[in-house]
Amino acid sequence: MTVAIEAERLVKRFGEQTVLDDLSFTVDEGTVLGVLGPNGSGKTTAVKAVTGLYRLDSGQARIFGRSVVQDADEVKQFTGFSGQYAAVDEDLSTAENLVLVGRLYGHSKADARRRADQLIDAFDMGSYARKRVGQHSGGMRRRVDLACALVGDPRVLVLDEPTTGLDPTSRQGLWEMIKELVAGGMTLLLTTQYLEEADVLADHVLVIAEGRQVALGTPDELKGRLGGDRVQVELASPEQDGRAAVHAVQALLNGSDADVTAGDGHLTFRTPEAARKLVPCVNALTEAGVAIEGISVQQPTLDDVFFALTRDSGSPSAAGVAVAERSE
Ligand SMILES: Nc1ncnc2c1ncn2[C@@H]1O[C@H](COP(=O)(O)OP(=O)(O)OP(=O)(O)O)[C@@H](O)[C@H]1O
Numbered sequence: 503m504t505v506a507i508e509a510e511r512l513v514k515r516f517g518e519q520t521v522l523d524d525l526s527f528t529v530d531e532g533t534v535l536g537v538l539g540p541n542g543s544g545k546t547t548a549v550k551a552v553t554g555l556y557r558l559d560s561g562q563a564r565i566f567g568r569s570v571v572q573d574a575d576e577v578k579q580f581t582g583f584s585g586q587y588a589a590v591d592e593d594l595s596t597a598e599n600l601v602l603v604g605r606l607y608g609h610s611k612a613d614a615r616r617r618a619d620q621l622i623d624a625f626d627m628g629s630y631a632r633k634r635v636g637q638h639s640g641g642m643r644r645r646v647d648l649a650c651a652l653v654g655d656p657r658v659l660v661l662d663e664p665t666t667g668l669d670p671t672s673r674q675g676l677w678e679m680i681k682e683l684v685a686g687g688m689t690l691l692l693t694t695q696y697l698e699e700a701d702v703l704a705d706h707v708l709v710i711a712e713g714r715q716v717a718l719g720t721p722d723e724l725k726g727r728l729g730g731d732r733v734q735v736e737l738a739s740p741e742q743d744g745r746a747a748v749h750a751v752q753a754l755l756n757g758s759d760a761d762v763t764a765g766d767g768h769l770t771f772r773t774p775e776a777a778r779k780l781v782p783c784v785n786a787l788t789e790a791g792v793a794i795e796g797i798s799v800q801q802p803t804l805d806d807v808f809f810a811l812t813r814d815s816g817s818p819s820a821a822g823v824a825v826a827e828r829s830e
Pocket residue numbers: 516521539540541542543544545546547548
C-alpha cells in the first residue's frame with residue numbers, strides 16, 4: 503500500500519515549550535487517521551506541521567514522498583487543508599469564495615467558476631450559492647470551508663476539528679460528505695474532540711498527549727485493550743449490600759485484582775465476554791444475599807479508551823495501556 507502522509511520524528515517548540523516531541527505516524531493512501539488528544543496536546547500543531555504550515559525544529563513530513571517544505575508548491579497541488587476556524591471570507595458569497603480559491607490555485611476564471619458550480623452541487627449548497635457567507639449558519643460555513651479545501655481536487659485532505667460546534671444533524675451531514683470523499687479514494691488526516699467522530703470515520707486512531715504518541719491502533723483494537731465490556735449492576739440496597747456485592751463478584755471473576763467498584767447504588771466491573779457472565783453474576787449476588795434491581799452491559803467506547811489513556815497524560819505507562827504498533 504502506498505504511504506500518503508509520513509510524519510517522521512516531528513519536534514516543534516514554541517519558546518520553552520516542546521509541543522511536538524518526537525512524533526511519528528503514517529497514513530496509507532485511501533485510509534483515515536484520526537488524531538485524538540486532550541486540549542493543548544499538539545493535535546493542531548501536528549496537522550499544521552504535516553501540511554507545511556509550521557516550520558519544524560526537527561523531523562520531516564512528506565506527502566506522497568514529497569517534502570512539505572522543500573517541495574511545498576507541489577504538495578499544495580494535491581493537499582487540501584481545512585482549519586479549526588472556517589477560513590472563508592464572510593463578505594463574499596459561497597460561490598465567490600470558491601472561485602477566489604480556484605483563482606489562487608491558478609485556475610482560469612471559467613475553470614474556477616466550473617469547479618465552484620460542481621462543488622456547490624456536490625455539497626447541496628445551491629440555495630446558499632449567492633448568499634454572503636457572513637449570513638450562513640456555523641454548519642453551512644463549515645461546508646463552504648470544506649468545499650474550499652476541495653477546490654484543488656486534492657488526493658489528501660487534512661481537517662482540523664471539522665465538526666466542532668456543529669449540532670448533531672449538521673455533524674452527521676458533514677460525516678456523510680467526508681465518508682463519500684473517502685469512499686472515492688481520498689486520504690484523510692483529521693483531528694477531533696468527538697470520539698464518536700473518530701469511531702465513525704477513522705481506520706486508525708492516534709492518541710497523543712503532550713506531543714507524544716500514547717497509542718495507535720484501529721478503534722476496535724484500542725477498545726479491545728480495555729479488558730472487556732463494562733457491567734453495571736443496580737443494587738436494591740446499596741448501603742447494606744455494597745461490600746458483599748463486591749466480594750461476590752470478585753470471587754466470581756476469580757481474582758481480587760478485578761476492578762470491581764461499588765458506589766451510588768451501583769456495582770461496576772469490566773470483564774471479557776460479559777454477556778456470558780450475567781447469569782452466574784446474578785446467581786453469585788443472590789447467594790451472597792445481595793438484592794439487585796437491574797443489570798446492564800456496555801461495550802467499551804472510544805471515550806473509555808481516551809480516559810484510560812490520558813488519565814495521566816504525559817505518562818503513558820501509568821495509564822496501563824501499552825503503546826500499539828500498527829499492524830500493516
Ligand atoms: N503559535 C503558537 N505560539 C505559542 N504557543 C502555541 C502556538 N500554537 C500552539 N501553541 C501551544 O502549543 C500547545 C499545543 O497546541 P495545539 O493547538 O496544537 O493543541 P491541540 O491539541 O490542537 O489543542 P485543542 O484541542 O485545544 O485545539 C498549546 O499549549 C498551545 O498553547
